[in-house]
Amino acid sequence: MYPFLKGHGTENDFVLLPDHDGTVHGGLSPEAWSARVRAVCDRRAGIGGDGVLRVVRGEDGHWFMDYWNADGSVSEMCGNGIRVFARHLVAEGLVPGDEPIPVQTRDGLKTIVVDGEDITVDMGEPQVLGQTAVSIGRSTWAATHVDMGNPHAVAFVESLDPTGPVGSLLTSPEFDPAVYPHGVNVELVVPLAPGHVAMRVHERGSGETRSCGTGACAVAVAAALRDGVGRDGTGLGSAYTVDLPGGTLRIEWTEAGRILMTGPGVIVARGETGL
Numbered sequence: 001m002y003p004f005l006k007g008h009g010t011e012n013d014f015v016l017l018p019d020h021d022g023t024v025h026g027g028l029s030p031e032a033w034s035a036r037v038r039a040v041c042d043r044r045a046g047i048g049g050d051g052v053l054r055v056v057r058g059e060d061g062h063w064f065m066d067y068w069n070a071d072g073s074v075s076e077m078c079g080n081g082i083r084v085f086a087r088h089l090v091a092e093g094l095v096p097g098d099e100p101i102p103v104q105t106r107d108g109l110k111t112i113v114v115d116g117e118d119i120t121v122d123m124g125e126p127q128v129l130g131q132t133a134v135s136i137g138r139s140t141w142a143a144t145h146v147d148m149g150n151p152h153a154v155a156f157v158e159s160l161d162p163t164g165p166v167g168s169l170l171t172s173p174e175f176d177p178a179v180y181p182h183g184v185n186v187e188l189v190v191p192l193a194p195g196h197v198a199m200r201v202h203e204r205g206s207g208e209t210r211s212c213g214t215g216a217c218a219v220a221v222a223a224a225l226r227d228g229v230g231r232d233g234t235g236l237g238s239a240y241t242v243d244l245p246g247g248t249l250r251i252e253w254t255e256a257g258r259i260l261m262t263g264p265g266v267i268v269a270r271g272e273t274g275l
């Protein structure tokens with residue numbers, strides 16, 4: 001048996017596995033670890049989640065968010081996950097809650113500020129890597145390739161209605177494997193008002209989720225460039241409210257070029273499992 005917690009950020013849900021010194025899960029082979037991730041994320045035979053956050057100390061002494069998708073694949077970064085991760089660290093007294101929290105990720109060190117229900121993450125600088133396309137059935141849309149540490153394709157569509165061309169998102173939209181050799185998270189977006197958009201997402205390794213933090217950041221970047229807002233139309237100094245099926249995130253693209261993401265992160269359960 002080993003301990004777990006369950007949490008979510010705008011209903012993007014995770015199983016947290018404390019493993020502070022790496023002795024609980026660290027000895028598993030890569031295959032056995034992937035199988036464990038799939039087992040705990042299974043919504044019928046397991047605890048259920050879009051991914052796993054292993055809570056472990058990094059070699060540099062910072063806490064390391066060891067993020068894994070529900071299918072057992074690894075990703076560089078998880079925006080909703082890191083807010084839940086920070087909430088857990090503060091709730092357990094593992095870090096002080098009244099000062100910025102450094103958390104190490106595969107995409108480098110992130111800094112998080114917890115202010116009541118609001119958790120703000122400095123997500124770093126986005127990389128806009130050009131235009132591509134995504135397809136669902138007979139519909140093809142232009143998409144902006146944005147890297148938030150992990151890969152995103154952001155497409156503006158007419159409607160997010162599941163009965164329309166976007167459909168149920170049960171399978172991944174088609175994408176160019178030459179652009180995304182390791183797969184991609186695909187965001188479908190509709191503008192609602194100036195500085196306000198709505199999106200659905202199909203996540204690499206997890207399917208359609210109720211929210212994606214890095215995806216919302218990528219969407220805000222693509223929307224700012226499309227709308228020509230911010231300083232000289234560069235997007236710098238802009239802000240977007242992003243509505244997702246599971247809640248709302250606020251994304252700021254600072255004058256200094258950094259993305260700040262604000263939203264909730266909650267822990268809903270804890271226990272022990274032998275999965």
Ligand SMILES: N[C@@H](CCC[C@H](N)C(=O)O)C(=O)O
Pocket residue numbers: 012051069074075076077078079080081150151185203204205206209211212213214215
């Ligand atoms: N839901 C996450 C992103 C998780 C990783 C993604 N599926 C990938 O493979 O890159 C978020 O909130 O950012």
